[in-house]
Amino acid sequence: MKDIYVLGIESSCDETSVSIVKNGTEEIATVISSQIDIHKDFGGVVPEIASRHHVKNITIVLEECLNKANMKIEDVDAIAITYGPGLIGSLLIGLEAAKTLAFIYNKPLIPVHHIAGHIYANSLVKEMEFPLLAVVVSGGHTELIEMTDHYKFNKLGGTLDDAIGECYDKVARVMDLEYPGGPKLDKLALKGKVTYKLPIPLKDDSYNFSFSGLKSAVINLAHNEEQRGNELRKEDLAASFQKVAVESITLKVRKAILDKGIKNVIIAGGVAANNILRKAMKDLTDELNVKLSIPPIKYCTDNATMIAAAGYYAYLDGRRADYYLNSASSAKLN
Ligand code: KG4
Numbered sequence: 481m482k483d484i485y486v487l488g489i490e491s492s493c494d495e496t497s498v499s500i501v502k503n504g505t506e507e508i509a510t511v512i513s514s515q516i517d518i519h520k521d522f523g524g525v526v527p528e529i530a531s532r533h534h535v536k537n538i539t540i541v542l543e544e545c546l547n548k549a550n551m552k553i554e555d556v557d558a559i560a561i562t563y564g565p566g567l568i569g570s571l572l573i574g575l576e577a578a579k580t581l582a583f584i585y586n587k588p589l590i591p592v593h594h595i596a597g598h599i600y601a602n603s604l605v606k607e608m609e610f611p612l613l614a615v616v617v618s619g620g621h622t623e624l625i626e627m628t629d630h631y632k633f634n635k636l637g638g639t640l641d642d643a644i645g646e647c648y649d650k651v652a653r654v655m656d657l658e659y660p661g662g663p664k665l666d667k668l669a670l671k672g673k674v675t676y677k678l679p680i681p682l683k684d685d686s687y688n689f690s691f692s693g694l695k696s697a698v699i700n701l702a703h704n705e706e707q708r709g710n711e712l713r714k715e716d717l718a719a720s721f722q723k724v725a726v727e728s729i730t731l732k733v734r735k736a737i738l739d740k741g742i743k744n745v746i747i748a749g750g751v752a753a754n755n756i757l758r759k760a761m762k763d764l765t766d767e768l769n770v771k772l773s774i775p776p777i778k779y780c781t782d783n784a785t786m787i788a789a790a791g792y793y794a795y796l797d798g799r800r801a802d803y804y805l806n807s808a809s810s811a812k813l814n
């Protein structure tokens with residue numbers, strides 16, 4: 481069979497990224513321009529600023545990726561683009577670039593849902609085996625997705641309020657950690673002990689999650705300690721927070737594995753980089769005799785490699801977009 485090269489573009493939040501992937505599994509070249517240093521002064525991503533930087537970066541990143549791959553746009557078979565969900569202004573920049581390339585070079589335009597991208601980051605590591613459960617944990621999402629085949633998604637549940645990564649970042653602010661605080665909190669927790677008592681959120685019979693109550697509990701705890709004149713042991717608070725945040729995920733993952741007869745679990749999204757979550761998932765899947773796949777950290781956070789990989793499977797699934805494709809800030813995975 482002829483090799484298929486997909487050029488992927490990702491600009492849904494604060495990373496401008498372009499990548500070329502062969503047959504959905506082999507990364508040829510990727511370039512990521514991150515705006516973290518710009519947004520950290522504001523304690524989070526400022527949408528307007530993010531859009532402006534995407535405009536500035538997109539053609540540079542594209543050119544750099546093609547140079548790195550030693551390829552021309554004529555050499556690729558399709559253009560895959562994140563159309564949503566994400567920040568509308570950011571999404572639009574990548575989308576317009578993708579549409580322009582598809583039009584000028586007469587290439588099929590493949591619409592990719594950002595979460596499908598995170599899930600398909602796994603196909604860059606090993607072949608995906610179905611049926612599987614995708615645990616999507618990122619700055620914008622916390623979802624359990626059952627997949628019976630390529631591009632057959634069934635959402636079992638998700639967060640009712642904040643995403644887990646958002647919660648990590650907000651809790652990290654309480655500890656004076658710089659944005660994005662998730663990875664810094666993870667590191668800090670290694671030096672701490674679980675000493676603070678925090679509630680495990682949404683301990684119910686659903687597949688849903690809730691993180692806003694936990695975030696408030698941490699803020700209240702820090703406030704009370706300050707009022708009592710007690711020193712806040714940040715390392716211990718980080719460890720105590722991680723314990724319950726991760727436990728609330730494993731609880732629902734355990735339920736889904738048992739209820740649905742799942743044999744393969746994959747973890748996707750930025751928070752898949754988390755040490756405690758990785759260990760908890762390994763222990764759980766070992767105990768239940770289920771296979772586990774976690775992409776390397778470079779594929780966990782936002783990147784276009786995963787979009788090009790997902791784009792390949794969407795291409796095989798016959799998915800095509802026309803030039804009326806629009807960005808959708810809260811697009812549904814289907
Ligand atoms: O997937 P991603 O790059 O962007 C979204 O699509 O949201 O995820 C970013 C999120 C941020 O909230 C960041 O703090 C979190 O992933 N994150 C972590 C870790 N590494 C990244 N959270 C906890 N522990 C980590 N090691």
Ligand code: ZN
Pocket residue numbers: 594598618619749750781782
């Ligand atoms: Zn993401």
